[in-house]
Amino acid sequence: MSTPVAPALYGPVQDDIHLVEETLNAIQKVEFPALARMLAHILGAGGKRIRPAIALLAGKIATYDLEKLVPLAASIELLHSATLVHDDVIDAAATRRGRATANALFNNGPTVMVGDFMFAHAAELIARTGSIEVIRLFARTLMEMATGELHQDMSAYEYSSSTIKYFNRIAGKTASLFATAAKGGGMLSGLREDWLEALRSYGENVGMAFQIVDDILDFTGDEAEMGKPVGSDLMQGTLTLPSLLIIERYPDNNPVKRYFEGRQKAESLRRSIEMVRNSSILEESYKVARDFRDRALAALEVLPASEARDALADVAEWVMQRRS
């Protein structure tokens, strides 16, 4: 298993991310070969470990206790991976990050169970922090994430969905875990209440920006870089910010509506992608993401100046600039 190199922007915690990676590798050492194989496939896909980095950075604001922060960071990444595993089952997704999904390789039954195993292991890791408050935060976050995902699933192909519903959905599905990474790290660092609230707000807003950029890249990204087909959200019946803006701007007879109604599907999908790429929709979507980034940066102002705080700001910038 290769250890991905942490981006330079992780600054003062860059050299500690490998400890999170080691913890994630250790999880794969189970006696049951079929389970070990599935875990290796899922966790070996890598990723930028942005949530763990945020947790460590938030934990470096004051006391930096890696004994507790590494289990927190690994737990958050594992929880994130577990939800992706279940999402891919639900969406019957074939690829993720350019690799076959677990459900495509191992069938749905075992994949649901591996997801459950990963949730359980995440709970075990979070318990190692020794903090009941962090454990409760973690549990509530998983509740929010499942609710957000359920909202998305139940409103699939619902053409009348609104941007407010979209924001609520991604707040639960994505931003809640970013908020928990930031606040949880701060809690283990022993920060006072207003700083914790600043970190929570930072995490939530970075998470919102992250998801919006994700949803933009679903239309504009490079298929090879993204590791999934362009337009896959629409293919799964999910309206995201760019497609909601198309609907708002062009209420009558627009390609998203035609696609959802099953009319000229290939052509409507192609046209929807084209509209996002070549119209003001793209700029508007980025503007919304930037607003969230700005709120994240503003939240950081409350915290004392430090290398860790600067790195958190860098992460917020990177979220806007990423290409995959």
Added chain:
Amino acid sequence: MSTPVAPALYGPVQDDIHLVEETLNAIQKVEFPALARMLAHILGAGGKRIRPAIALLAGKIATYDLEKLVPLAASIELLHSATLVHDDVIDAAATRRGRATANALFNNGPTVMVGDFMFAHAAELIARTGSIEVIRLFARTLMEMATGELHQDMSAYEYSSSTIKYFNRIAGKTASLFATAAKGGGMLSGLREDWLEALRSYGENVGMAFQIVDDILDFTGDEAEMGKPVGSDLMQGTLTLPSLLIIERYPDNNPVKRYFEGRQKAESLRRSIEMVRNSSILEESYKVARDFRDRALAALEVLPASEARDALADVAEWVMQRRS
């Protein structure tokens, strides 16, 4: 929502089971109507709440702290229900306890997510015990349960499976949660280490007996009382003790083998059920279950005599006698 009446055998905790029921009812009060409906359907199915009863009884051996025991008991029941929800998705089961399963009513996607929500809520409840040790026990138990279920799923239609594998499987899938109910209750009651080990052993052995009786009833039970078709384990490709004993006794050309090979399926299934019902297989299977019950009763001997201990013994007896 009707509150099921706890069996009289729950003795000294019989009047407290309703507190667990109230906690389970409170979980259904969520703002998202679709989620509330699904939770009401799943949790409203009732059940005998045997795991919560064991947790409360074990917690009554010494200090009886309901503030902690009720969240533990509710968490264990919720965890149990969540695993059933995911199992039914995996098995594409249509009915459970005589009602339509969640996956049959609400589709697979939302059902997987509701299961995740229930896991999360179970984690939140267990955190309310305030005991890091109980939380870790809970997390490890969920890991064992997922692994046991995965073993079952991956060995479906595997005719060469052995009784040893079967025991390992049900130890993970079922007995581990009974063990955690008993030991967890004891931990919150502040018991010393050898008593905790006695409770763990009691729970594990009761759980083994419970699952074996479950697997016998799958062949011999009344369809209406069971709320699922007779022979449903075989239909899902799962070999349990009775069918494994048929294979051992009649290695050549037996109906289970014919069924798994897809030959004369209806007739082979009918014949398999008949063989379990009308041969020594039934008696042999019960003998194995009784041995586990006896080990459970022996484990209790270590504990000081009390009404709670007597009730735990009654539960072990009831497990053998139940008809559904």
